Amino acid sequence: MIARVAFPIAVPGLYDYHVPAGFRQYMAPGIPVRVPLRNRVVWGVVVSLAQRSEFPDLKDIVEVKTTHWTDTDRSLIRLYEWMAGYYHCGLGRIFRPLVRKGVVDMHPKTKTVFMSTGAAFDAGLTKKQAEAAMRLRSIDTPKTKDQLREQFGVSGHMVSALVKKGVLSQSQEQVVRRPGEILQEAFEENVTLTAEQRCAVERIGAFLGKPSKPFLLYGITGSGKTHVYIELARACLQRGAGVIILVPEISLTPQTIQRFRGALGDVIAVVHSRMSDGERRDSMEELVSGRKRVAIGVRSVVLAPMENVGLIVVDEEHDHSYKQDDCDPRYHARDVAVMRGRYQNAVVVLGSATPSFESYYNALSGKYEMIKLRQRFGIAALPTVEIVDMNMEHRRGNWTILSAFLRRRMEDTLAGGRQIILLLNRRGFSVTLICKNCGTTYTCPNCSVHLVYHRVDSLLKCHQCGYSEPAPTVCPTCRGEQIKYAGTGIQKAEEYLREAFPAARIMRMDQDSTRGKGRHVSILGAFARHEADILLGTQMVAKGLNFPGVKLVGVLQADIGLHFPDFRASEKTFQLLTQVAGRAGRKDNLGEVVVQTYMPREPGIVAAQRHDFEGFYEKEIDARRTLGYPPFGKLVRIIVLGEAETVVRGYARSVSQAIEKAGKGHLTVLGPAPSVLARINKVYRYSMLIKSQSPTVLQSVMQRVHRGTQSLPSGVKLIIDVDPLDML
Numbered sequence: 001m002i003a004r005v006a007f008p009i010a011v012p013g014l015y016d017y018h019v020p021a022g023f024r025q026y027m028a029p030g031i032p033v034r035v036p037l038r039n040r041v042v043w044g045v046v047v048s049l050a051q052r053s054e055f056p057d058l059k060d061i062v063e064v065k066t067t068h069w070t071d072t073d074r075s076l077i078r079l080y081e082w083m084a085g086y087y088h089c090g091l092g093r094i095f096r097p098l099v100r101k102g103v104v105d106m107h108p109k110t111k112t113v114f115m116s117t118g119a120a121f122d123a124g125l126t127k128k129q130a131e132a133a134m135r136l137r138s139i140d141t142p143k144t145k146d147q148l149r150e151q152f153g154v155s156g157h158m159v160s161a162l163v164k165k166g167v168l169s170q171s172q173e174q175v176v177r178r179p180g181e182i183l184q185e186a187f188e189e190n191v192t193l194t195a196e197q198r199c200a201v202e203r204i205g206a207f208l209g210k211p212s213k214p215f216l217l218y219g220i221t222g223s224g225k226t227h228v229y230i231e232l233a234r235a236c237l238q239r240g241a242g243v244i245i246l247v248p249e250i251s252l253t254p255q256t257i258q259r260f261r262g263a264l265g266d267v268i269a270v271v272h273s274r275m276s277d278g279e280r281r282d283s284m285e286e287l288v289s290g291r292k293r294v295a296i297g298v299r300s301v302v303l304a305p306m307e308n309v310g311l312i313v314v315d316e317e318h319d320h321s322y323k324q325d326d327c328d329p330r331y332h333a334r335d336v337a338v339m340r341g342r343y344q345n346a347v348v349v350l351g352s353a354t355p356s357f358e359s360y361y362n363a364l365s366g367k368y369e370m371i372k373l374r375q376r377f378g379i380a381a382l383p384t385v386e387i388v389d390m391n392m393e394h395r396r397g398n399w400t401i402l403s404a405f406l407r408r409r410m411e412d413t414l415a416g417g418r419q420i421i422l423l424l425n426r427r428g429f430s431v432t433l434i435c436k437n438c439g440t441t442y443t444c445p446n447c448s449v450h451l452v453y454h455r456v457d458s459l460l461k462c463h464q465c466g467y468s469e470p471a472p473t474v475c476p477t478c479r480g481e482q483i484k485y486a487g488t489g490i491q492k493a494e495e496y497l498r499e500a501f502p503a504a505r506i507m508r509m510d511q512d513s514t515r516g517k518g519r520h521v522s523i524l525g526a527f528a529r530h531e532a533d534i535l536l537g538t539q540m541v542a543k544g545l546n547f548p549g550v551k552l553v554g555v556l557q558a559d560i561g562l563h564f565p566d567f568r569a570s571e572k573t574f575q576l577l578t579q580v581a582g583r584a585g586r587k588d589n590l591g592e593v594v595v596q597t598y599m600p601r602e603p604g605i606v607a608a609q610r611h612d613f614e615g616f617y618e619k620e621i622d623a624r625r626t627l628g629y630p631p632f633g634k635l636v637r638i639i640v641l642g643e644a645e646t647v648v649r650g651y652a653r654s655v656s657q658a659i660e661k662a663g664k665g666h667l668t669v670l671g672p673a674p675s676v677l678a679r680i681n682k683v684y685r686y687s688m689l690i691k692s693q694s695p696t697v698l699q700s701v702m703q704r705v706h707r708g709t710q711s712l713p714s715g716v717k718l719i720i721d722v723d724p725l726d727m728l
Contacts, residue, residue, distance in 0.1 A: 221582020241310025
């Protein structure tokens with residue numbers, strides 16, 4: 001027997017290995033194996049089996065992970081092969097989450113437990129031992145030493161003595177390591193579905209177990225999409241099939257898990273990047289074994305090793321965090337979910353109040369089935385949205401982060417005992433430091449970006465490469481002491497709010513405040529318990545959270561994202577504003593939203609005020625059609641990187657010319673040119689954007705480019721990003 005093995009490291013292609021007789025019973029596609037490779041022993045994954053190989057003298061597999069997933073019908077292997085081809089990366093890279101060394105080498109965690117043997121007491125027991133033995137006769141389940149001490153008053157020393165005398169038996173029991181989200185108390189709801197929700201459940205549920213188009217569940221914020229997901233999951237579990245639920249942010253998992261556990265019971269495993277290796281290993285094992293049949297998590301959960309999946313839900317399907325753009329494979333989890341549904345005959349539901357233009361276009365054209373939820377669930381109505389022109393505020397002499405109108409609404413809300421969410425999508429204390437005397441600004445020595453001032457540790461930090469340095473008190477150029485903070489970061493906003501509302505309890509939620517393990521869970525839990533009056537956060541607070549006590553939502557700088565060189569800038573702004581506005585008025589009809597902006601007539605901002613996705617789509621889609629951008633054309637972004645700028649620029653030009661020649665008029669190349677972030681961590685970056693009306697031609701040309709990456713100039717790296725969302 002021959003096993004063809006792929007590796008999650010930078011080793012392209014498949015390698016053949018001989019399967020020793022002792023391992024043959026375990027061999028199946030998907031199983032992790034440890035094999036010799038280039039003078040070391042590494043983990044890989046069996047992709048297929050064969051009877052013979054064209055290569056002589058094959059090396060033997062040395063270890064097999066028998067407790068891991070196998071793909072008996074090769075449905076997931078075929079999905080991974082599609083991903084490798086579509087996103088132009090090595091097949092082994094797709095397996096990285098499954099065979100990461102820290103996970104595959106991790107052993108189960110065990111604890112020592114004790115049970116009564118039921119043996120007759122002999123004369124060898126002391127009086128105290130006999131008394132303890134009598135008390136312990138009632139043990140009906142295995143107990144730890146701590147449990148025996150707490151419940152029966154028996155010391156650890158006494159337990160050890162009774163084991164020696166044969167009164168107690170001792171064994172090892174596996175402990176499942178669970179992340180903090182799964183330990184939260186389940187949230188049980190008595191829900192009566194609306195007519196719209198019942199119709200959605202019936203229409204989608206009719207296709208469980210059958211081939212179907214993907215469904216786009218387009219429902220306004222607060223319309224109860226989660227209730228629909230839960231009922232569909234319940235129906236799927238009753239059929240004996242598994243469920244995968246994707247959410248865009250780790251911060252959303254606690255509430256989602258609480259609601260699903262309350263409705264479905266203890267059937268859920270969690271998968272996300274902030275789990276420890278032990279927690280990830282145990283979650284994977286529970287899914288593989290079938291002990292848990294619902295997987296909830298962020299992007300990578302779409303690759304969860306589950307067979308017989310009947311339902312895949314992508315909540316907030318428009319969200320850009322579903323696109324992996326920092327390493328291979330640079331996949332979009334929504335699109336992979338659609339393909340997984342096709343390979344595993346699972347129903348795919350894409351849900352959003354602000355669908356991506358691509359998904360909405362697919363629904364209008366009949367590629368997807370569209371189901372609309374037009375009413376908010378319960379008695380809640382859509383909040384009123386007020387746009388405040390910050391240019392007018394400056395003319396009136398107000399240069400603070402709060403307009404007079406928003407400040408009054410905050411005062412009224414706090415006086416009424418209700419809660420506030422404030423969105424400022426910018427980390428740090430301030431954007432940059434600048435010397436008022438000579439104009440010197442502070443930039444990263446490794447990157448082409450300004451350093452961001454963080455007040456907490458008095459550091460200037462680069463959010464690209466991680467470089468930091470102490471914040472200066474004296475200008476290094478002119479020795480002046482007039483150092484000015486330019487712009488407002490979230491830490492500076494927090495400081496201002498504490499001064500403006502000294503009696504208010506304020507919490508901040510951003511990448512810095514949630515860095516510690518479980519911090520996002522504790523922050524959201526505290527706010528849900530009304531232990532804070534104001535939650536100030538970045539886009540983490542805009543998505544899917546449901547806090548009935550929130551009456552007011554304020555957007556401090558709505559136009560931050562509009563300044564990026566991205567044809568989706570207006571769409572992203574509209575989505576973010578609509579989503580954060582949806583956090584207000586979930587309990588009653590009193591929701592209010594205040595949007596502060598320097599661009600009050602920008603179409604995305606005006607449409608968000610009116611809750612008018614369809615009108616916004618109609619206006620924006622014409623420009624996309626004219627320019628050939630998605631959904632009317634396919635895009636690929638190529639980035640060439642290296643420390644020698646002349647070499648990078650020259651190679652990027654040669655790649656561009658080769659692509660234009662190979663495309664034969666069926667594609668357009670924009671660039672190459674220095675990227676917006678032209679230098680990161682001492683590495684120069686040149687990029688080009690390839691547009692085509694023909695996906696077939698574009699894929700063919702990109703396959704040639706990918707093959708060319710095997711012979712790059714020294715010191716040069718090339719990245720292929722299919723369906724890019726990040727244009728920086």
